[in-house]
Amino acid sequence: GAGVSQTPSNKVTEKGKYVELRCDPISGHTALYWYRQSLGQGPEFLIYFQGTGAADDSGLPNDRFFAVRPEGSVSTLKIQRTERGDSAVYLCASSLGSGPDEQFFGPGTRLTVL
Amino acid sequence: GENVEQHPSTLSVQEGDSAVIKCTYSDSASNYFPWYKQELGKGPQLIIDIRSNVGEKKDQRIAVTLNKTAKHFSLHITETQPEDSAVYFCAASRNNDMRFGAGTRLTVKP
Numbered sequence: 001g002a003g004v005s006q007t008p009s010n011k012v013t014e015k016g017k018y019v020e021l022r023c024d025p026i027s028g029h030t031a032l033y034w035y036r037q038s039l040g041q042g043p044e045f046l047i048y049f050q051g052t053g054a055a056d057d058s059g060l061p062n063d064r065f066f067a068v069r070p071e072g073s074v075s076t077l078k079i080q081r082t083e084r085g086d087s088a089v090y091l092c093a094s095s096l097g098s099g100p101d102e103q104f105f106g107p108g109t110r111l112t113v114l
Numbered sequence: 115g116e117n118v119e120q121h122p123s124t125l126s127v128q129e130g131d132s133a134v135i136k137c138t139y140s141d142s143a144s145n146y147f148p149w150y151k152q153e154l155g156k157g158p159q160l161i162i163d164i165r166s167n168v169g170e171k172k173d174q175r176i177a178v179t180l181n182k183t184a185k186h187f188s189l190h191i192t193e194t195q196p197e198d199s200a201v202y203f204c205a206a207s208r209n210n211d212m213r214f215g216a217g218t219r220l221t222v223k224p
Contacts, residue, residue, distance in 0.1 A: 004157070031210060042120075042203045042214030043158065056211055058115075091157055100146035100207040105157030 002026070004106035006092050012112045013082055021077040021109045025094030032075050033103060034067055035091040043091055049075060050098055082113045116141040118206050120215025127194055128223050135218045137204035138186040144206040147180060149189050152201045152217075161202075162189070194222045 005024045013019050025032050031050055035043035045059040049069045057067070064082075069075040079086055089110050093103035117140040127133050139147075145166040150158035164171045164178045164187065171178050175194075180187040191198055199222045204215045 033210070033212070035214075040217070042118075042205075042216050045211055045213060048210045050210075056209070058211065093157070095210075098210075100210060100212070102148065102160045102163065103212065105150075105159065107155070107157050 004092055004094055004104050006090075006106040006109050008109060009107065010110045010112075012114065014114050015082060015084060017082050017113075019079050019082055019111065021079075021090050021092075021111070023075045023077070023092030023094075023106060025073065025075070025092070026104055027073075029094035029096055029104070030072070031095040031098060031101075031103075032069060033093040033095075034075070034077050035093065037089045037091055037108070039088075046077070079111075082111075084113050087111055087113045116144060116206055116208070116211070116213040118204060118213045118215045120204050120218060122218060123216065124219045124221075126221045126223065129194060129196060131194055133189075133191045133194055133198070133220055133222075135189045135202055135204070135220075136186060137188070137206075137215050138184075139206040139213075140185065141206065141208060142182075142185065143208045146207045146212075147178070147187050148205050148207075148212075149176075149178060150203045150205065150214075152203065158203055191220075194220075196222050196224050198222050 034046040048056040052072045089108040091108045093105045148163035152158040177190040
C-alpha cells in the first residue's frame, strides 16, 4: 500500500507569513508524529497524535506552531508568523498502535523562510 | 527529558569491512531503541530495532546490542556494501516521544 505522503514537498515563504504543511499517514495507522529536521541534525520531536487528540505536544517550540488531526487521519502542521529560524525539513511519521513501535516516515516538506 | 548522543558523526570504511555506530541515552525508563537509515532527500527508514527486554538482535548483516545498565546501544553492520552509504540515526523512546541522535554519515568506499 501507499506510504506516508506529505505536501508540498517544498515550500518557500517570506518572514511573517502563515504556512500549512499536510501529512497523509498510512491507512489504519492511529498514531501520527511531526518532527523537524535541521541540516546535519536528527529529527526533533514536535507533536504526537493518538487518533484525533494531541497526546503529547511538548516538542512544539512556541505558540506559533499548531497541529490538528480532526478526523484521526490527515494532519496539518500550521506555523504562524514564520521566522527564518523555522527553515527546516518537516517530517511526518505514522505507526500502527499506541505503544512505541516502528514509525514510517514520509519524505518531508522542505520549508524555507526568506 | 531524554537525551541521545551518537558517535562518530562520520565514518568511512572500505567495502567488506565492518562499521560500528554507538549511542548513549539518559532516561533509564526508555524501552524502545530503533535505528533508522536516511538517504538524501528521503525520510528515515527503520533498519532494525530492539526493546529493553532483549540484549541483542540480528538481521542478516545488521545487529544491534543494548546495555541497559550502561545506557548505551550500538549498531553493527558487517560486510559493508556501497549501498550502505547513508546517514544513520539511533533513537530512544519510552512512550511515543522518540528522541534521535544527531546522526552518523557512513561512507563505504568500493
